[in-house]
Amino acid sequence: MDTLCFSNIVVYVLLVAGFKASMAVSSLRQSQNLSDASGTTLVSQGGNFELGFFTPGNSGKRYLGIWYKKIPQTVVWVANNINPIYDSSGVLTVNTTGNLVLTQNNTVVWYTSLTASAQNTVAELLDSGNFVVRDVDEANPEVYLWQSFDFPSDTLLPGMKLGWDLKTRLNRKVTAWNSPDDPTPSGFSWELLLHTYPEFFLMKGSDKFMRIGPWNGLYFSGVPDLKPNPIYDFNFISTSDEVYYIYSLNNTSVISRLMMNPTKSQDIRYVWVEAYKRWEIYQTLPKDYCDNYNLCGPNGNCIISDSPVCQCLKGFQPKIPQAWNTMDWSGGCVRNEALNCNNGSKDGFIRLSGLKVPETKHTWIDQTMSLARCRDKCLSNCSCMAYTSSNISGAGSGCVMWFGDLIDIRKSASDGQDLFIRMAASELDEERGSKKKLAITIVSILGAISVVLLLGFCCCIYQAQRKRKKTDKPDTIEEDQNRGESEDDLDLPLIDFSTIVIAINNFSSENKIGEGGFGPVYRGKLAHGQEIAVKRLSGSSRQGITEFKNEVKLIAKLQHRNLVKLLGCCTQRDDRMLVYEYMPNGSLDCFIFDDTKGKVLNWSRRFHIVCGIARGLVYLHQDSRLRIIHRDLKASNILLDDKLNPKISDFGIARIFGGDQTEGNTKRVVGTYGYMAPEYAIDGLFSVKSDVFSFGILLLEIISGKRSRGFYHPNHSLNLIGHAWNLWKEGRALELIDSSLEEICNLSKVRRCIHVGLLCVQHYPEDRPTMSSVVLMLGSETELAQPKAPGFYTKNDFTETNSYTTPMEINSTNEVTITLLEAR
Ligand SMILES: *[C@@H]1O[C@H](CO)[C@@H](O)[C@H](O)[C@H]1NC(C)=O
Ligand SMILES: *[C@@H]1O[C@H](CO)[C@@H](O)[C@H](O)[C@H]1NC(C)=O
Ligand SMILES: *[C@@H]1O[C@H](CO)[C@@H](O)[C@H](O)[C@H]1NC(C)=O
Ligand SMILES: *[C@@H]1O[C@H](CO)[C@@H](O)[C@H](O)[C@H]1NC(C)=O
Ligand SMILES: *[C@@H]1O[C@H](CO)[C@@H](O)[C@H](O)[C@H]1NC(C)=O
Ligand SMILES: *[C@@H]1O[C@H](CO)[C@@H](O)[C@H](O)[C@H]1NC(C)=O
Ligand SMILES: *[C@@H]1O[C@H](CO)[C@@H](O)[C@H](O)[C@H]1NC(C)=O
Ligand SMILES: *[C@@H]1O[C@H](CO)[C@@H](O)[C@H](O)[C@H]1NC(C)=O
Numbered sequence: 001m002d003t004l005c006f007s008n009i010v011v012y013v014l015l016v017a018g019f020k021a022s023m024a025v026s027s028l029r030q031s032q033n034l035s036d037a038s039g040t041t042l043v044s045q046g047g048n049f050e051l052g053f054f055t056p057g058n059s060g061k062r063y064l065g066i067w068y069k070k071i072p073q074t075v076v077w078v079a080n081n082i083n084p085i086y087d088s089s090g091v092l093t094v095n096t097t098g099n100l101v102l103t104q105n106n107t108v109v110w111y112t113s114l115t116a117s118a119q120n121t122v123a124e125l126l127d128s129g130n131f132v133v134r135d136v137d138e139a140n141p142e143v144y145l146w147q148s149f150d151f152p153s154d155t156l157l158p159g160m161k162l163g164w165d166l167k168t169r170l171n172r173k174v175t176a177w178n179s180p181d182d183p184t185p186s187g188f189s190w191e192l193l194l195h196t197y198p199e200f201f202l203m204k205g206s207d208k209f210m211r212i213g214p215w216n217g218l219y220f221s222g223v224p225d226l227k228p229n230p231i232y233d234f235n236f237i238s239t240s241d242e243v244y245y246i247y248s249l250n251n252t253s254v255i256s257r258l259m260m261n262p263t264k265s266q267d268i269r270y271v272w273v274e275a276y277k278r279w280e281i282y283q284t285l286p287k288d289y290c291d292n293y294n295l296c297g298p299n300g301n302c303i304i305s306d307s308p309v310c311q312c313l314k315g316f317q318p319k320i321p322q323a324w325n326t327m328d329w330s331g332g333c334v335r336n337e338a339l340n341c342n343n344g345s346k347d348g349f350i351r352l353s354g355l356k357v358p359e360t361k362h363t364w365i366d367q368t369m370s371l372a373r374c375r376d377k378c379l380s381n382c383s384c385m386a387y388t389s390s391n392i393s394g395a396g397s398g399c400v401m402w403f404g405d406l407i408d409i410r411k412s413a414s415d416g417q418d419l420f421i422r423m424a425a426s427e428l429d430e431e432r433g434s435k436k437k438l439a440i441t442i443v444s445i446l447g448a449i450s451v452v453l454l455l456g457f458c459c460c461i462y463q464a465q466r467k468r469k470k471t472d473k474p475d476t477i478e479e480d481q482n483r484g485e486s487e488d489d490l491d492l493p494l495i496d497f498s499t500i501v502i503a504i505n506n507f508s509s510e511n512k513i514g515e516g517g518f519g520p521v522y523r524g525k526l527a528h529g530q531e532i533a534v535k536r537l538s539g540s541s542r543q544g545i546t547e548f549k550n551e552v553k554l555i556a557k558l559q560h561r562n563l564v565k566l567l568g569c570c571t572q573r574d575d576r577m578l579v580y581e582y583m584p585n586g587s588l589d590c591f592i593f594d595d596t597k598g599k600v601l602n603w604s605r606r607f608h609i610v611c612g613i614a615r616g617l618v619y620l621h622q623d624s625r626l627r628i629i630h631r632d633l634k635a636s637n638i639l640l641d642d643k644l645n646p647k648i649s650d651f652g653i654a655r656i657f658g659g660d661q662t663e664g665n666t667k668r669v670v671g672t673y674g675y676m677a678p679e680y681a682i683d684g685l686f687s688v689k690s691d692v693f694s695f696g697i698l699l700l701e702i703i704s705g706k707r708s709r710g711f712y713h714p715n716h717s718l719n720l721i722g723h724a725w726n727l728w729k730e731g732r733a734l735e736l737i738d739s740s741l742e743e744i745c746n747l748s749k750v751r752r753c754i755h756v757g758l759l760c761v762q763h764y765p766e767d768r769p770t771m772s773s774v775v776l777m778l779g780s781e782t783e784l785a786q787p788k789a790p791g792f793y794t795k796n797d798f799t800e801t802n803s804y805t806t807p808m809e810i811n812s813t814n815e816v817t818i819t820l821l822e823a824r
Pocket of ligand 8: 391392397
């Protein structure tokens with residue numbers, strides 16, 4: 001049985017092979033041993049971890065290590081990583097002085113060095129994954145004689161301290177293996193540098209690779225998305241004795257670890273998903289290009305959404321403009337105006353928001369000083385270049401000051417901190433400066449003219465400029481210490497790729513709930529429980545990442561109870577995804593075109609849905625900040641929430657996809673046959689009125705329970721519009737009503753809806769009402785105009801007129817969004 005398991009595992013996971021069967025013993029007493037040849041292992045009391053000999057990958061070498069007992073080979077710790085054993089002669093013993101000694105053919109390959117010799121010791125593998133040497137009668141963690149947690153390999157487990165024990169000068173850091181075959185420590189590590197204001201780095205050898213940044217009371221400055229979450233709780237402890245990062249798991253049934261990945265040069269947090277028997281990536285560092293240490297040089301600022309990403313801080317300019325313009329940013333930036341420090345303290349500060357604070361190598365810190373005193377102190381020392389609160393928790397407290405160049409600043413993807421940067425007085429108020437220049441010019445020209453007049457003139461300019469300054473919301477405000485972050489940055493709804501991958505189970509087919517014209521849609525659940533729908537945009541977008549994000553930012557601001565809420569977006573290389581709130585009842589087409597589910601939607605519910613869609617469209621067309629023409633309104637794009645309220649989805653997607661943004665003429669037709677207005681389908685002309693046309697079709701579909709496309713009537717070749725139009729002309733409009741609709745009390749209301757529907761589908765856009773008049777018509781009893789002939793009312797209309805532009809087979813049952821490029 002054991003042999004069978006063993007061979008399965010080897011076949012299944014090639015990472016680590018050669019695990020042997022185990023006996024459930026968790027500890028070794030003095031003079032006992034654990035030998036590779038006997039195949040014995042230690043198993044922690046609760047069965048979480050196992051310690052023994054293993055062979056990583058194809059290396060053929062033997063190592064003493066610890067791995068998860070219940071999870072396919074995931075090694076979390078290695079003892080003799082720099083001294084492999086070449087055969088199965090390895091033996092681990094606890095010798096008489098209490099030290100662990102690992103031998104190969106009686107040659108010592110690895111051992112511990114207890115500070116004091118101990119007589120009565122035991123080495124025990126704990127359920128936390130910690131392998132400890134302790135006095136037999138002493139279970140207090142504070143007095144362990146030795147513990148593996150003090151000597152991490154490539155994995156940080158819950159409860160491990162990452163950082164310094166200042167008393168013993170023990171520096172606990174995590175270091176990646178060389179490769180999955182070779183646990184020799186590579187140069188890639190994660191460690192704490194003990195600056196005045198200590199900060200974590202990812203290092204490659206002695207080179208800084210990514211600065212994680214100092215702890216600011218809430219998170220590490222460079223990792224603002226490290227937030228309270230349902231998986232783990234984290235903390236940073238800084239006392240006179242020790243400085244470290246630690247995390248714990250919220251729920252003992254969740255398994256998570258942090259691991260340094262050598263091949264990807266990433267620090268990855270994994271979460272074990274038992275249902276899929278897989279480690280899923282939860283978070284990774286570095287996150288993006290801007291996380292590269294000091295990418296933009298001294299006094300540069302990395303802004304991932306800008307192009308190029310490196311920008312000089314305000315008040316600075318490229319030191320070597322030629323190099324800077326060819327994307328060699330290493331020279332960084334220098335001040336536009338030298339500081340005036342010793343000349344009467346004319347300097348001041350500008351405040352930049354939403355940043356990762358600069359490297360803290362040359363800093364001074366006081367955890368109790370107020371920000372106002374911090375400012376004064378910085379001003380009084382000519383080498384102080386910037387200051388801010390050392391603790392941003394609550395109202396903010398403490399003082400940290402920077403000396404010399406400001407290194408490795410970036411704009412944070414979310415949140416971020418304020419930084420007050422020292423500036424010469426002349427930089428603090430450019431406007432006042434330009435006023436001066438103007439005044440001087442005027443003086444030279446108008447030298448002879450009355451000084452009184454001139455003063456009056458300047459005064460006016462000054463006042464006008466002051467007024468403008470107040471309303472302009474400038475980037476920076478002189479000596480303003482109370483301004484919040486700019487609204488736009490807070491609104492950028494970026495969601496981490498790994499978060500989405502976990503939420504939707506790595507794009508698994510089980511999570512796929514549909515395939516729209518723009519790509520597949522997946523259902524998922526975020527870690528905090530919110531259900532989401534993720535639309536993965538496929539095909540080539542004409543937009544760059546920045547434009548895409550800007551569009552998403554705009555669209556995300558559209559909020560109306562009849563619009564599906566766009567929660568955010570995610571980009572990963574060429575992948576673009578939109579994340580929406582999840583609608584449990586699916587789309588309207590599943591109801592109205594289904595005999596059984598159709599009964600759920602009685603007439604009053606259908607009317608409620610029609611009105612909701614109309615109001616949502618009014619908002620898109622005229623009430624929102626953007627004028628959005630949907631261009632692909634159809635039953636499958638109307639989603640229903642848990643109370644069967646309609647919500648329009650996919651609005652703005654043409655915009656996000658890089659389509660034309662204003663009313664007019666497009667070469668890129670986006671839409672669905674059967675819903676497209678004639679002028680749009682044929683000539684590519686779109687406007688709010690083409691949406692009104694689609695709404696009219698939708699209205700007729702909701703009433704009739706029949707699809708516009710694929711409508712079939714035994715007696716004639718008309719489509720749904722033509723059929724409705726004929727019935728209307730013959731005064732038999734009510735025959736259009738869906739047979740699954742029973743007990744309609746208000747037939748005149750239904751008749752009115754059909755009437756409105758026909759007004760909406762009139763052939764000429766100028767004859768169609770606007771959506772706001774549609775809302776009025778639906779909600780009142782006023783007289784309505786007689787509809788003129790609709791567009792596209794025989795089946796052949798569309799295909800005949802448009803066949804020469806149709807590059808794809810049209811399947812009459814499949815309703816897909818089409819995108820015709822160059823449809824003219
Ligand atoms: C390990 O322990 C076994 C049984 O106690 C003993 O026979 C063997 O000699 C020991 N091996 C070493 C290398 O100490
Ligand atoms: C136990 O092992 C340690 C480390 O190898 C060594 O320094 C010490 O001398 C050993 N003690 C005995 C009694 O062998
Ligand atoms: C260990 O000892 C055995 C027997 O003496 C020998 O065959 C083997 O080569 C030795 N292994 C190593 C790595 O020295
Ligand atoms: C996890 O722990 C954090 C910190 O204690 C807490 O804020 C959060 O609510 C916890 N989450 C769950 C799901 O228990
Ligand atoms: C821990 O997770 C399990 C399984 O997901 C769940 O049943 C349990 O309620 C959770 N416990 C807590 C305290 O959140
Ligand atoms: C101070 O101002 C004077 C005159 O404006 C100038 O010559 C001198 O260089 C300035 N000193 C410093 C340190 O900026
Ligand atoms: C300014 O601060 C630096 C760093 O703390 C210190 O070395 C220097 O003496 C200070 N200068 C003055 C004038 O206080
Ligand atoms: C940061 O400030 C908060 C709230 O003012 C306080 O509770 C916390 O202890 C402070 N943290 C540090 C490290 O000083």
